[in-house]
Amino acid sequence: MYESILSQPNSLLGQFERLRREMDDMLGAPGLPSSIRSAAAGTVPAVNVGQTTTSVEVYAFAPGLDASRIEVTLDRGVLRISGERAAGIPANDPKVQVYARERGTGSFTRAISLPEDVDPAQVNASYRDGVLQVSIARREAAQPKRITVQ
Numbered sequence: 065m066y067e068s069i070l071s072q073p074n075s076l077l078g079q080f081e082r083l084r085r086e087m088d089d090m091l092g093a094p095g096l097p098s099s100i101r102s103a104a105a106g107t108v109p110a111v112n113v114g115q116t117t118t119s120v121e122v123y124a125f126a127p128g129l130d131a132s133r134i135e136v137t138l139d140r141g142v143l144r145i146s147g148e149r150a151a152g153i154p155a156n157d158p159k160v161q162v163y164a165r166e167r168g169t170g171s172f173t174r175a176i177s178l179p180e181d182v183d184p185a186q187v188n189a190s191y192r193d194g195v196l197q198v199s200i201a202r203r204e205a206a207q208p209k210r211i212t213v214q
Contacts (some may be wrong), residue, residue: 108172109145109196117208120182120200124174127194128167136189136198141180143198146173181205 109126124145126134144205148171155158178200186201 073182108168109174111145111174111176113176115179118202119179120202122176122198122200124196124198125194125213126172126196129191129194131191134196136187136196138178138182138184138187138200141178141182143176143178143200144173145176145196145198146171148172158176 107123111125112123114121122143122145126147126149129147129149137144144174149167149169152167152170153162153165179202180200182200183203184200187198189196189198191197
């Protein structure tokens, strides 16, 4: 793909991007999304979204979940992934001492806006090795067609 102008540190826009990051750090807004399609750091579950000529593919990284506790819905072009992760550590047990807790617990929801050409009648979801894969077919009319020249 094309290189971003923001990735060139000596360009004018690169300097503005560096200044924006420094201002965010100074004013207490680190980790917030920097664009409309971004999510804040630590948003659970992390997702990858892409498309092929025939489908839109969404991968949600949610290890350690029971597949029956994951809910996937598609409504008006918005894919919603929600679920809950149990703590795994007894809550009020005086015999248990926790030194670090980095794994998020509790309920989560992610909403992903999809292109208008997806077909809500053709959605497949599978969960394996901690990765939820959701494949949404694109409508036949939106797929590229080869036209024969007469």
